[in-house]
Amino acid sequence: MRLSIVKSPNASQYYVIKDYYNGKKRTSKIVEKLGNDKELRERLNGRDPYEWAREYIAELNRLEKEGLEPEVIARYSPAKQIDKDVRQSYHGGYLFLQSLFHELGFHRICEKIEKNYKAEYSLSGILASLLYTRILFPGSKRSAHEISKSFLEGPAFELHQVYRALDIISKESDFIQSELYKNSVKQAGRNTGVLYYDCTNFFFEIEEESGLRQYGVSKEHRPSPIVQMGLFMDGDGIPLAFSINQGNSNEQLTLKPLEKKILSDFELSRFVVCTDAGLGSAGNREFNHRGERAFIVTQSLKQLKGPIREWALEPQGWHLSGTRQEYDLREIDEEKHYGSVFCKEQWVNIKGLRQRMLVSYSPKYRDYQRSVRDRQINRALGAIQSGKGSLAHTNQNDYKRFITRTHSTADGEIADKTLCGLNEEAISREAMYDGFYAVCTSLTDEAEAIIRINKQRWEIEECFRIMKSEFKARPVYLSRDDRIRAHFMTCFLSLILYRMLEKRLGHRFTCEDTIAQMRGMNFQYIKGSGYVPCYTRTDFTDALHETFGFRTDYEIVTQKQMKEIMKKTKTK
Secondary structure, eight states: OEEEEEEOSSOEEEEEEEEEEETTEEEEEEEEEEEEHHHHHHHTTTOOHHHHHHHHHHHHHHHHHTTOOOOOOOOOOTTSOOOTTOOOEEEOTHHHHHHHHHHTTHHHHHHHHHTTSOOSSOHHHHHHHHHHHHHHSOOOHHHHHHHHTTBSSOOSSOHHHHHHHHHHHHHTHHHHHHHHHHHHHHHTOOOOSEEEEEEEEEEBSOOSOBTTBBOOOOTTOOSSOEEEEEEEEOTTSOEEEEEEEETTSOGGGGHHHHHHHHHHHSOOOOOEEEEOGGGOOHHHHHHTTSTTOEEEEEOOGGGSOHHHHHHHHOSSSBEETTOOOOBOTTTOOTTTSTTOOEEEEEEEEETTEEEEEEEEEOHHHHHHHHHHHHHHHHHHHHHHHHOOSOOOOOSTTOGGGGEEEEEEOTTSOEEEEEEEEEOHHHHHHHHTTTTEEEEEESOOSOHHHHHHHHHTTHHHHHHHHHHHTTSOOOSBOOOSHHHHHHHHHHHHHHHHHHHHHHHHTTTOSOHHHHHHHHHTOEEEEETTTEEEEOSOOOHHHHHHHHHHTOOOOSSOEEHHHHHHHHHHTTOO
């Protein structure tokens, strides 16, 4: 900063001037108007204004050099228009994601890939933009490119280069996953003792089947082509590996190929695979009974054969964890044991594989299942009374499964119309299993530990929910298979980035709140001075700054400070 004196016939005005670069052009800005000769002499008790002004500016420069910025005084005129086509506000919430991006070595992975391609753009820059916008401002690739222009650091690439980068991301998917796993182990460690596997599907607006897009069993019951995603998650809820398969694939057959990649590319050999009943086929159980691997699979009691099912449901022979006392479920004190979990177990042979079956019973879980079914029964009654729409059920959990349809009268004659009513037999059949839950495993650990591991499967279901709702991974408007794979690759990587952020913050905040507050971390640019935060400081923003070791929540962040912050987020 320097002193400027504007002289007139009647007085001399003193100003603090700061020189800066606006792009490549050097310009100046008035930082502070100090006053005229008369005003300063009165304020300074007769001291020489020129001498004082020089000392004052020298002190400002000293403070600036030491990083102790003085107060910034910005002057605005109601008569002066803002510059045309010049951005006034910027988004800065992505800086925390950028810090994680570099901590996990995404940029180094991209550098390795770039050596094999003659790209005229930064793969790291494009991938970073796709991940940050997927988390904070999900949308199309075009919208991602436009939104990235509002970031403090705008994109150094064009839209057509984004689509070219997708081709590379698709080709290098396996390499990116394996390298990222190795980096994450070094940086944060990974809990790979238990791996959770599940599948979901994503629908397309394009109705025509082609390649990966095929008509299959939609979990959302949409009449649209789908692709299927298989996902492995570690014991901390962080995605490990994924695959994209044709929409008409048998999801039971998707586990082995992806697990084999984990065994070879990730060099893991000792872990427990936990899946739901639909993915726990005899073949998958046998595959995970080899070497140092094991399995935990939920077991449907309804599908068990007679003698085993009878044993599982009979009221005698139950224990509380850590005790030898036997309980009869018909005689337990429900008030005392309402929140307790009773267990029984035995080794069984299912399709030629010897495995341990654990069955649990909880009065609290029983009442929960009853309340869910009661609501479904009420919906079924409402549908019967209205007589509107189809009453045929579409899946095993559809409330319409409790509706029976009769096409003849009581004496056997053909009825004029279909008679509908509640299927009391189906209701009673389901009620038999209220409160019961079963898993099969090759482990010999305590029953309580195995049940606890299995209950954590909700986290992989949450991973899918986040991708579909918060990240808006669906619907998919891409048509080429390689770009479809790349799209889901960016969704998968975004999920890793978000889950790592969640872990760093100690799981103190909800997904919705985290994304909403980071999305709102905007800044107003004051030309020549710096950036004014336009967001509300909260416990969440405090936690972000404390976790990542830099702050953007001062009344103004100078240009120099912001450059240092940007540099810090990339020096990993």
